Amino acid sequence: xxxxxxxxxxxxxxxxxxxxxxxxxxxxxxxxxxxxxxxxxxxxxxxxxxxxxxxxxxxxxxxxxxxxxxxxxxxxxxxxxxxxxxxxxxxxxxxxxxxxxxxxxxxxxxxxxxxxxxxxxxxxxxxxxxxxxxxxxxxxxxxxxxxxxxxxxxxxxxxxxxxxxxxxxxxxxxxxxxxxxxxxxxxxxxxxxxxxxxxxxxxxxxxxxxxxxxxxxxxxxxxxxxxxxxxxxxxxxxxxxxxxxxxxxxxxxxxxxxxxxxxxxxxxxxxxxxxxxxxxxxxxxxxxxxxxxxxxxxxxxxxxxxxxxxxxxxxxxxxxxxxxxxxxxxxxxxxxxxxxxxxxxxxxxxxxxxxxxxxxxxxxxxxxxxxxxxxxxxxxxxxxxxxxxxxxxxxxxxxxxxxxxxxxxxxxxxxxxxxxxxxxxxxxxxxxxxxxxxxxxxxxxxxxxxxxxxxxxxxxxxxxxxxxxxxxxxxxxxxxxxxxxxxxxxxxxxxxxxxxxxxxxxxxxxxxxxxxxxxxxxxxxxxxxxxxxxxxxxxxxxxxxxxxxxxxxxxxxxxx
Amino acid sequence: xxxxxxxxxxxxxxxxxxxxxxxxxxxxxxxxxxxxxxxxxxxxxxxxxxxxxxxxxxxxxxxxxxxxxxxxxxxxxxxxxxxxxxxxxxxxxxxxxxxxxxxxxxxxxxxxxxxxxxxxxxxxxxxxxxxxxxxxxxxxxxxxxxxxxxxxxxxxxxxxxxxxxxxxxxxxxxxxxxxxxxxxxxxxxxxxxxxxxxxxxxxxxxxxxxxxxxxxxxxxxxxxx
Ligand SMILES: Cc1cc2nc3c(=O)[nH]c(=O)nc-3n(C[C@H](O)[C@H](O)[C@H](O)COP(=O)(O)OP(=O)(O)OC[C@H]3O[C@@H](n4cnc5c(N)ncnc54)[C@H](O)[C@@H]3O)c2cc1C
Ligand code: SF4
Numbered sequence: 001x002x003x004x005x006x007x008x009x010x011x012x013x014x015x016x017x018x019x020x021x022x023x024x025x026x027x028x029x030x031x032x033x034x035x036x037x038x039x040x041x042x043x044x045x046x047x048x049x050x051x052x053x054x055x056x057x058x059x060x061x062x063x064x065x066x067x068x069x070x071x072x073x074x075x076x077x078x079x080x081x082x083x084x085x086x087x088x089x090x091x092x093x094x095x096x097x098x099x100x101x102x103x104x105x106x107x108x109x110x111x112x113x114x115x116x117x118x119x120x121x122x123x124x125x126x127x128x129x130x131x132x133x134x135x136x137x138x139x140x141x142x143x144x145x146x147x148x149x150x151x152x153x154x155x156x157x158x159x160x161x162x163x164x165x166x167x168x169x170x171x172x173x174x175x176x177x178x179x180x181x182x183x184x185x186x187x188x189x190x191x192x193x194x195x196x197x198x199x200x201x202x203x204x205x206x207x208x209x210x211x212x213x214x215x216x217x218x219x220x221x222x223x224x225x226x227x228x229x230x231x232x233x234x235x236x237x238x239x240x241x242x243x244x245x246x247x248x249x250x251x252x253x254x255x256x257x258x259x260x261x262x263x264x265x266x267x268x269x270x271x272x273x274x275x276x277x278x279x280x281x282x283x284x285x286x287x288x289x290x291x292x293x294x295x296x297x298x299x300x301x302x303x304x305x306x307x308x309x310x311x312x313x314x315x316x317x318x319x320x321x322x323x324x325x326x327x328x329x330x331x332x333x334x335x336x337x338x339x340x341x342x343x344x345x346x347x348x349x350x351x352x353x354x355x356x357x358x359x360x361x362x363x364x365x366x367x368x369x370x371x372x373x374x375x376x377x378x379x380x381x382x383x384x385x386x387x388x389x390x391x392x393x394x395x396x397x398x399x400x401x402x403x404x405x406x407x408x409x410x411x412x413x414x415x416x417x418x419x420x421x422x423x424x425x426x427x428x429x430x431x432x433x434x435x436x437x438x439x440x441x442x443x444x445x446x447x448x449x450x451x452x453x454x455x456x457x458x459x460x461x462x463x464x465x466x467x468x469x470x471x472x473x474x475x476x477x478x479x480x481x482x483x484x485x486x487x488x489x490x491x492x493x494x495x496x497x498x499x500x501x502x503x504x505x506x507x508x509x510x511x512x513x514x515x516x517x518x519x520x521x522x523x524x525x526x527x528x529x530x531x532x533x534x535x536x537x538x539x540x541x542x543x544x545x546x547x548x549x550x551x552x553x554x555x556x557x558x559x560x
Numbered sequence: 561x562x563x564x565x566x567x568x569x570x571x572x573x574x575x576x577x578x579x580x581x582x583x584x585x586x587x588x589x590x591x592x593x594x595x596x597x598x599x600x601x602x603x604x605x606x607x608x609x610x611x612x613x614x615x616x617x618x619x620x621x622x623x624x625x626x627x628x629x630x631x632x633x634x635x636x637x638x639x640x641x642x643x644x645x646x647x648x649x650x651x652x653x654x655x656x657x658x659x660x661x662x663x664x665x666x667x668x669x670x671x672x673x674x675x676x677x678x679x680x681x682x683x684x685x686x687x688x689x690x691x692x693x694x695x696x697x698x699x700x701x702x703x704x705x706x707x708x709x710x711x712x713x714x715x716x717x718x719x720x721x722x723x724x725x726x727x728x729x730x731x732x733x734x735x736x737x738x739x740x741x742x743x744x745x746x747x748x749x750x751x752x753x754x755x756x757x758x759x760x761x762x763x764x765x766x767x768x769x770x771x772x773x774x775x776x777x778x779x780x781x782x783x784x785x
Binding site for chain 1: 630631632633635637648652655656657658659667668671672675713714717718719737741742745746747748751753754755756
């Protein structure tokens with residue numbers, strides 16, 4: 001790194017290059033701002049993508065014990081495997097703690113692109129039923145903006161990212177700017193029709209950030225299947241090859257990788273941030289970058305950790321924390337309810353041939369909607385992801401030629417798994433653990449979260465209604481789970497620096513700007529007021545674009 | 561998206577990974593396809609002569625190979641023996657790697673425990689098989705007739721034939737079957753038994769593909785759409 005890079009004074013410093021940071025860098029640098037993009041991890045190249053590599057070419061055929069040894073927590077994520085585990089943080093170097101009775105699994109990547117490299121790509125809009133949920137049921141507070149305020153930014157993000165999906169005109173799940181949808185399997189069509197007829201519920205093909213036609217210079221998906229191992233044709237959205245690339249192409253953006261940001265630096269005389277301090281990941285040297293505005297996009301918990309580690313005499317409990325709410329209202333969708341079964345009368349055989357559709361189906365929330373009214377046992381709701389297709393039956397009983405045949409014959413499997421809203425609760429929070437540091441010497445988090453009664457009630461109902469829907473479609477051998485998994489399991493953590501109009505009751509304003517420090521923004525999932533039940537990343541990206549456009553306006557008006 | 565457990569994992573298969581591509585892609589037999597050898601310790605046994613077990617005694621290894629072939633026999637398509645399943649089991653057990661076919665291992669602690677426990681469980685299980693054969697037929701497993709061997713395995717494999725006295729044998733059989741199934745269906749041989757044609761996508765030439773010269777591309781069909 002040349003001295004120049006660090007000596008320059010930037011307009012904006014963006015921390016984190018994942019789903020949200022990529023957008024911040026793109027949006028700000030395209031508007032003409034000089035941007036420094038700081039990323040804690042290394043860079044990534046398509047050469048390390050392994051989506052076409054057969055598992056037997058791996059030393060342990062995708063069962064590496066190294067994954068368990070160095071990523072005992074990351075391994076709880078289904079996508080962390082021998083192919084790609086080095087993208088995930090090494091848990092031995094990146095510790096955090098939890099109270100023994102309140103476990104939380106924190107799954108994250110530290111590499112250019114962050115979790116956008118491995119994400120599940122499911123992309124759904126929130127609606128006013130979500131943004132104004134509190135007004136409907138009296139729990140907690142509304143978001144400081146309405147669907148109409150965010151809709152244009154959803155449009156911008158979707159048009160650029162490329163979301164394939166089908167319009168359904170369901171008020172719970174606003175339609176977007178879709179590329180052609182992927183096809184449903186016969187079993188999925190059957191399920192869709194059965195639940196529409198019997199319950200009036202909407203099942204749609206997954207809305208996914210995967211191209212089904214050429215789009216913005218990228219080619220469509222070739223249906224090889226295992227996207228979490230990378231995509232050498234960039235057919236699904238990941239930030240390094242889209243937003244970050246665009247940002248760098250403007251000539252206005254300087255990417256600094258291996259820059260582990262420890263804290264935000266304040267100029268106490270002006271009550272503004274003057275930049276950030278980071279530690280080089282490999283050399284462990286401490287460095288500073290200076291800028292007129294700082295935008296944290298390190299993901300919900302990491303951005304909050306940076307702020308908690310940025311205390312000053314003026315802000316003894318963490319920067320931008322005059323409200324005392326920083327770290328609080330941590331949410332993560334509740335999971336643990338699902339139902340699966342078989343369509344015994346469908347004789348389609350499983351096949352080892354691609355194409356493999358890298359996408360599932362989605363059942364739109366039907367509880368506590370304007371149409372279905374108030375549920376007697378819980379507030380808010382849940383949606384389902386799932387799918388139906390024939391699959392090889394390695395679980396068939398027995399041995400010998402008979403077993404081999406049974407494997408090949410397969411079963412037509414169908415399943416639905418719920419993602420439920422996690423209520424915002426002050427008592428779910430993160431704070432700095434005074435006794436724990438990462439290998440760079442940066443104080444680590446203690447995360448304390450548990451799902452409550454409402455989440456448990458949601459999962460009970462979800463399991464039962466999922467089974468009902470499978471039954472209505474004629475599935476047999478139905479298995480149901482109605483549990484509550486450990487928080488973090490949905491990998492949809494949001495909250496901890498909530499937005500709001502009242503500085504006493506929120507950390508950020510409606511444009512993700514700190515109430516306390518006006519040139520400091522947090523635009524990742526930290527800002528969420530409620531979790532809704534839709535996968536959050538599309539909304540995070542739309543919020544980031546909205547916040548960045550607002551910041552650019554403020555730059556134009558010379559307010560920064 | 562996320563979550564774990566059998567069902568959760570099933571669901572995620574539809575979403576994030578394709579059922580087969582994610583789990584069982586393969587081009588040729590693992591042991592021979594892996595150029596750097598599958599472990600430093602086995603490089604010697606790679607090129608010449610029969611495989612030298614890393615963990616199992618020659619007697620136990622022969623039993624493993626035999627039982628694996630009984631579970632997945634040659635029947636028009638090659639069986640476990642040709643697919644090198646016993647080598648796979650030996651290598652994984654030697655390295656304390658937990659292996660599971662039907663569901664993903666839930667907690668990391670369980671996984672570590674499973675990997676560590678596998679060595680003892682395999683040895684104890686194979687010894688149990690021998691002891692059982694000795695008491696029933698007066699000789700060790702490998703010396704029994706095919707009918708006797710089959711009879712014993714079926715008692716462990718089929719619910720209808722379960723006996724109260726075979727509980728530990730059944731637990732071993734489960735373990736053995738898991739390792740065998742994974743060991744078989746992760747090879748090219750195993751995949752071909754399911755009709756796997758090699759790498760295929762809906763695009764014969766993928767712009768940006770980093771391995772256009774892969775011989776597997778010969779199998780790619782013309783684009784649909
Ligand atoms: C397996 C998996 C499946 C998922 N599926 C879906 C899905 O289907 N739909 C959906 O909406 N969401 C999904 N998610 C969640 C989604 O990935 C995240 O919501 C999204 O990536 C968050 O974006 P972000 O920019 O806040 O954080 P990230 O994308 O995680 O990026 C954060 C970046 O900040 C960097 N960083 C962190 N700390 C520092 C620091 N101190 N200094 C400098 N840089 C730092 C990291 O290295 C990283 O690059 C999934 C996640 C996973 C892991
Ligand atoms: S399935 Fe499609 S999006 Fe996924 S890695 Fe393959 S080509 Fe890329």
